[in-house]
Amino acid sequence: MKDIVIVDYGMGNIKSIQRGLEQVGASVILSSDPVVITNASRLVLPGVGAFYDGMKGLQNAGLVNAIHDFVRIGNPLLGICLGMQMLLDQSEEHGIHTGLGLIPGNVKMIPESNHGEFSRKIPHIGWTQIKNPGFQNWKGSCLDDIQAGEYFYFVHSFMAVPEKKEYLLAQCEDEGLLVAAAIKRDNITGLQFHPEKSGKAGLKILHKFINT
Amino acid sequence: MRNIRLIARLDIKAPNLVKGIQLEGLRKLGDPNEFALKYYLQGADEIFYTDVVASLYERNSLLDILEKTTNNIFIPITVGGGLRSIKDVAAILRAGADKVSINTAAIKDPNIITAISRKFGSQCMVLSIQAKWQGSYWEAYYDNGREHSNLDVVEWAKKGEKLGAGEIILTSVDKEGTTKGFDVELVKAVTDSVQIPVIASGGMGEINDVDAVIKDGHADAIAMAHVLHYNNLTIDNVRNHCANNNIPVRVYTLTEND
Numbered sequence: 113m114k115d116i117v118i119v120d121y122g123m124g125n126i127k128s129i130q131r132g133l134e135q136v137g138a139s140v141i142l143s144s145d146p147v148v149i150t151n152a153s154r155l156v157l158p159g160v161g162a163f164y165d166g167m168k169g170l171q172n173a174g175l176v177n178a179i180h181d182f183v184r185i186g187n188p189l190l191g192i193c194l195g196m197q198m199l200l201d202q203s204e205e206h207g208i209h210t211g212l213g214l215i216p217g218n219v220k221m222i223p224e225s226n227h228g229e230f231s232r233k234i235p236h237i238g239w240t241q242i243k244n245p246g247f248q249n250w251k252g253s254c255l256d257d258i259q260a261g262e263y264f265y266f267v268h269s270f271m272a273v274p275e276k277k278e279y280l281l282a283q284c285e286d287e288g289l290l291v292a293a294a295i296k297r298d299n300i301t302g303l304q305f306h307p308e309k310s311g312k313a314g315l316k317i318l319h320k321f322i323n324t
Numbered sequence: 325m326r327n328i329r330l331i332a333r334l335d336i337k338a339p340n341l342v343k344g345i346q347l348e349g350l351r352k353l354g355d356p357n358e359f360a361l362k363y364y365l366q367g368a369d370e371i372f373y374t375d376v377v378a379s380l381y382e383r384n385s386l387l388d389i390l391e392k393t394t395n396n397i398f399i400p401i402t403v404g405g406g407l408r409s410i411k412d413v414a415a416i417l418r419a420g421a422d423k424v425s426i427n428t429a430a431i432k433d434p435n436i437i438t439a440i441s442r443k444f445g446s447q448c449m450v451l452s453i454q455a456k457w458q459g460s461y462w463e464a465y466y467d468n469g470r471e472h473s474n475l476d477v478v479e480w481a482k483k484g485e486k487l488g489a490g491e492i493i494l495t496s497v498d499k500e501g502t503t504k505g506f507d508v509e510l511v512k513a514v515t516d517s518v519q520i521p522v523i524a525s526g527g528m529g530e531i532n533d534v535d536a537v538i539k540d541g542h543a544d545a546i547a548m549a550h551v552l553h554y555n556n557l558t559i560d561n562v563r564n565h566c567a568n569n570n571i572p573v574r575v576y577t578l579t580e581n582d
Contacts, residue, residue: 233326311398
């Protein structure tokens with residue numbers, strides 16, 4: 113059994129992520145204890161909802177430093193959805209708010225479009241294909257077992273814009289707009305989509321994450 | 325055009341899956357978890373549960389069903405029916421739902437839309453509208469199609485969007501359970517008026533019914549109940565039909581290992 117710690121800071125539906133990880137063989141610990149988080153062998157940062165509320169949740173639980181300490185030790189961190197966006201420096205969701213600053217870049221609103229060739233409604237909800245924009249190899253990442261063109265479940269109104277393209281691991285195209293689907297820097301990976309809600313393909317990602 | 329989502333809708337009177345006609349005359353069909361699992365394995369894009377008797381905290385209620393569902397189903401789950409407060413929503417999300425759908429509570433106090441959206445994110449707040457044609461406009465109903473609100477559906481949809489709803493599930497009470505096709509005019513009236521995604525629900529009877537509601541009604545997703553529950557169609561039948569008729573859908577291949 114692989115021990116995985118999910119950061120439990122009161123945001124969102126951690127039960128689904130827990131079930132997804134257990135399904136692929138993980139033994140899951142939900143924790144808001146900084147010591148447990150820093151010393152985890154693998155860490156998942158979940159989250160749905162607003163950026164400011166998410167960061168405030170981490171701060172109130174005293175977990176920002178614990179996550180930084182975990183990353184310094186070098187074990188794998190996986191941020192999902194809001195948990196991915198919080199990896200970046202800052203977000204413009206309901207004002208400018210500071211993030212964890214683990215991957216340089218910002219979180220911006222997805223531009224709405226209701227004319228011309230593309231009609232882009234916000235939020236972006238649904239199953240969208242991901243591809244590799246060619247800056248990083250998927251081999252050795254949690255996308256190792258995924259074929260380019262596979263579909264994953266997205267639900268978001270804001271998107272990650274990393275400072276350097278080199279941090280992009282996967283992209284999706286939403287009505288003519290290229291959106292970061294996965295970002296990676298060293299031992300830190302973020303997924304905009306929900307692997308725990310993306311059927312078999314999503315479970316493959318979780319399986320890879322706990323086994324690499 | 326984004327991929328159209330194919331949603332299996334399950335109305336629940338715990339512990340059973342039920343189905344009626346125009347939301348009345350409910351028949352018991354069996355264990356909702358078995359039906360939900362079948363639709364997951366057929367490649368459903370989402371599962372939508374509605375508790376038709378609003379029995380959230382009773383024994384063997386929707387919360388228990390939901391916890392079982394999340395054990396073996398790894399796609400988004402929306403839950404509605406009788407959710408009255410932030411506390412109810414939190415309980416449902418903790419039990420494994422991804423989104424909640426709100427009708428009666430929003431009609432009685434529209435501010436709950438904003439409160440849910442702020443607390444859990446707009447993507448989590450699905451406004452459920454039950455629409456009935458009144459000769460010159462569609463009126464929003466509540467309490468599972470029993471009570472009038474005097475609200476014009478199109479105006480209510482616009483207001484819901486402004487208050488923070490991230491999505492609308494639009495059920496035609498006139499068509500629901502009749503298998504006579506979607507109310508395309510209704511769906512079009514709402515999709516033309518809001519910028520958030522709209523799920524068309526009620527009336528799907530045969531496979532060709534999806535064409536008009538998507539191409540003319542501009543639905544972003546379709547919810548199916550009767551045709552699936554009575555085995556008239558499977559999710560993959562509908563998916564293949566869409567793919568063959570220039571309606572974008574997720575490509576999903578059934579495998580033996582499922």
